[in-house]
Amino acid sequence: MNIEWNSEEVNRDxxxxxxxxxxxxxxxxxxxxxxxxxxxxxxxxxxxxxxMPRQRWAKALFTNEPLDRLPSHCSGxxxxxxxxxxxxxxxxxxxxxKDMINHPNLDAIGQMLWYAKFASTTDMNWLxxxxxxxxxxxxxxxxxxxxxxLAVEPFVRTKEDALFFLDNVPEPALRAGTWPIYxxxxxxxMKLVPEMPIVASCCGGPITMAGFLRGIKDFVMxxxxxxxxxxxxxxxxxxxxxxxxxKQTEILGQQIDDTGEGNWITWCDxxxxxxxxxxxxxxxxxxxxxxxxxxxxxxxPEVIPEGPMTAHVPIAKCLSENGGGGMxxxxxxxxxxxxxxxxxxxxxxxxxxxxxxxxxxSPDYQNAIRNDFTRHAKxxxxxxxxxxxxxxxxxxxxxxxxLPAIEFAVKTILxxxxxxxxx
Amino acid sequence: MEAIYTELKETLKAxxxxxxxxxxxxxxxxxxxxxxxxxxxxxxAKELTSKSWWxxxxxxxxxVSESEALLLSxxxxxxxxxxxxxxxxxxxxxxxxxxxxLPGKIVLGTIEGDVHDxxxxxxxxxxxxxxxxxxxxxxxxxxxNFAIEAKRSKADIVGISCSxxxxxxxxxxxxKELQKLGIRDNVKVVAGGQSTFETDVPTYGLDxxxxxxxxxxxxxxxxxxxxxxxxxKKGVK
Numbered sequence: 196m197n198i199e200w201n202s203e204e205v206n207r208d209x210x211x212x213x214x215x216x217x218x219x220x221x222x223x224x225x226x227x228x229x230x231x232x233x234x235x236x237x238x239x240x241x242x243x244x245x246x247m248p249r250q251r252w253a254k255a256l257f258t259n260e261p262l263d264r265l266p267s268h269c270s271g272x273x274x275x276x277x278x279x280x281x282x283x284x285x286x287x288x289x290x291x292x293k294d295m296i297n298h299p300n301l302d303a304i305g306q307m308l309w310y311a312k313f314a315s316t317t318d319m320n321w322l323x324x325x326x327x328x329x330x331x332x333x334x335x336x337x338x339x340x341x342x343x344x345l346a347v348e349p350f351v352r353t354k355e356d357a358l359f360f361l362d363n364v365p366e367p368a369l370r371a372g373t374w375p376i377y378x379x380x381x382x383x384x385m386k387l388v389p390e391m392p393i394v395a396s397c398c399g400g401p402i403t404m405a406g407f408l409r410g411i412k413d414f415v416m417x418x419x420x421x422x423x424x425x426x427x428x429x430x431x432x433x434x435x436x437x438x439x440x441x442k443q444t445e446i447l448g449q450q451i452d453d454t455g456e457g458n459w460i461t462w463c464d465x466x467x468x469x470x471x472x473x474x475x476x477x478x479x480x481x482x483x484x485x486x487x488x489x490x491x492x493x494x495x496p497e498v499i500p501e502g503p504m505t506a507h508v509p510i511a512k513c514l515s516e517n518g519g520g521g522m523x524x525x526x527x528x529x530x531x532x533x534x535x536x537x538x539x540x541x542x543x544x545x546x547x548x549x550x551x552x553x554x555x556x557s558p559d560y561q562n563a564i565r566n567d568f569t570r571h572a573k574x575x576x577x578x579x580x581x582x583x584x585x586x587x588x589x590x591x592x593x594x595x596x597x598l599p600a601i602e603f604a605v606k607t608i609l610x611x612x613x614x615x616x617x618x
Numbered sequence: 619m620e621a622i623y624t625e626l627k628e629t630l631k632a633x634x635x636x637x638x639x640x641x642x643x644x645x646x647x648x649x650x651x652x653x654x655x656x657x658x659x660x661x662x663a664k665e666l667t668s669k670s671w672w673x674x675x676x677x678x679x680x681x682v683s684e685s686e687a688l689l690l691s692x693x694x695x696x697x698x699x700x701x702x703x704x705x706x707x708x709x710x711x712x713x714x715x716x717x718x719x720l721p722g723k724i725v726l727g728t729i730e731g732d733v734h735d736x737x738x739x740x741x742x743x744x745x746x747x748x749x750x751x752x753x754x755x756x757x758x759x760x761x762x763n764f765a766i767e768a769k770r771s772k773a774d775i776v777g778i779s780c781s782x783x784x785x786x787x788x789x790x791x792x793x794k795e796l797q798k799l800g801i802r803d804n805v806k807v808v809a810g811g812q813s814t815f816e817t818d819v820p821t822y823g824l825d826x827x828x829x830x831x832x833x834x835x836x837x838x839x840x841x842x843x844x845x846x847x848x849x850x851k852k853g854v855k
Contacts, residue, residue, distance in 0.1 A: 345731060345733065411690075412698075415690075415695065418691075467689060468691050468694075469690075473691055
């Protein structure tokens with residue numbers, strides 16, 4: 196078997212619009228005007244608030260001092276980012292994800308407009324690496340017009356394939372594909388808005404990537420019937436995650452601290468397709484290793500799992516013991532109270548509460564979202580200083596969430612999490 | 619027979635595809651009608667999957683507790699159970715298919731960008747057992763291919779399966795491609811799948827929508843009736 200691991204070689208039939216670089220995008224004079232105007236508007240919204248974003252983040256995460264509102268990130272992720280340009284039309288009709296990938300400067304402008312419109316306090320910039328590494332772990336993938344990469348052909352069909360992958364763990368693609376553009380954009384935004392910390396998410400985690408490496412259906416069946424193969428896949432993708440973490444660390448540098456300086460790196464993993472029992476089987480193979488590795492690298496890992504409480508609790512414990520203060524992402528859990536009570540006992544956990552599918556899929560999504568947010572807000576008030584330091588977000592990138600629900604949630608989060616609720 | 623049905627239901631809950639296949643055969647051997655058996659099995663699956671992780675109510679919380687909620691992993695294995703079962707039932711359903719009152723040819727596929735298969739396969743089986751001739755063009759099908767296949771096979775109906783909201787934007791493209799090839803007036807377009815709604819019919823220029831596989835056949839029968847009347851008026855065979 197002879198496979199060269201880079202996206203161009205692995206995916207010889209990548210579409211014509213696939214971005215091959217070189218990545219030396221400059222803003223035009225007109226684009227500079229748009230960026231300047233957007234930044235001015237964003238700064239205006241900040242003047243009305245008690246504190247600037249870096250200060251707010253430092254207080255929220257390190258001191259538990261009272262705030263006028265929680266920090267939030269509601270950044271535009273891949274397909275939703277395009278909607279800022281067409282007034283959140285559903286269906287989108289003007290720009291598509293592929294346009295953003297072809298023109299990252301356009302996406303940077305979109306991000307700036309988003310900050311201005313929604314008064315962001317950080318940017319969760321993972322537009323281009325939200326592909327979960329399909330370009331690295333599949334034999335073939337392709338982009339669809341209005342969404343993320345689609346894994347077409349998994350790499351691992353046999354134990355030999357898995358062993359080959361483990362012995363030849365690829366380097367993150369830095370010549371072609373989405374990662375170089377992603378790095379460019381992170382750097383551009385850090386320069387454009389130094390007043391705001393940037394969150395750079397390293398997607399996906401070992402479980403997500405193992406799902407693509409093997410094919411989700413076969414991976415799930417392996418966990419149930421062929422654990423040896425599942426374990427090999429997970430070891431391979433954990434090794435790949437470490438390589439991605441190294442690159443992110445190299446580019447972003449300083450971890451955010453109590454002065455509010457620095458940025459941070461997260462890794463997110465879609466664990467939601469595993470049951471609690473299945474997750475327990477794979478936890479030690481992957482998560483303990485990855486969390487310890489992050490801590491050793493000197494940054495506090497934010498892990499954003501999606502899935503059952505039986506997955507969240509051991510992660511919280513592991514972060515608390517090894518990460519020296521990590522963040523636990525919350526997403527897709529249908530019962531907020533249960534989640535909160537089960538994870539809050541661990542020290543140094545920053546609870547990142549990402550509101551997701553359950554409310555947004557409700558036929559009466561407006562009421563559902565408002566109720567969901569309000570319930571969260573009340574919980575935060577009830578336990579303001581114990582264990583959890585909290586921020587809130589709307590993950591706008593789930594390809595299956597109805598678009599109007601995303602827009603409603605982004606607006607509502609700002610309204611609900613203001614601190615008159617504290618009284 | 620009731621004992622076998624109960625065992626089928628329990629096996630689906632226990633998520634054992636091989637045993638589920640064996641029990642399907644056992645039910646047939648005991649005299650179950652293939653069509654009734656398929657309906658029962660799909661009914662059990664629907665009941666079970668209503669407890670999925672994502673089943674949210676208007677309060678924004680799930681109607682099911684974590685211990686009883688089904689994750690994607692469960693749904694995948696339940697899907698495998700259905701595949702085992704339909705592979706046994708399909709030949710029998712086709713052999714016993716009544717001659718359709720409104721025989722029609724259907725081009726059926728999952729829209730570009732989407733690789734969901736189970737729903738489409740079930741609908742395909744239902745269509746076939748209702749007497750339709752199915753040209754299943756697979757998963758992740760570009761809009762153009764729906765139209766090309768419809769023209770080539772002189773189809774009456776184009777069936778689009780779509781389970782991801784971001785892929786819905788490709789549905790009107792199918793309609794446009796049919797127009798481009800000059801066959802839009804002679805073909806009805808029906809859609810279904812997790813991310814589709816009845817309101818998509820006017821929004822995306824479709825002709826019909828099926829809430830589930832039974833409804834899809836019902837709506838398609840209606841569309842065939844309309845199509846025949848239209849052809850009659852135009853003097854087209």
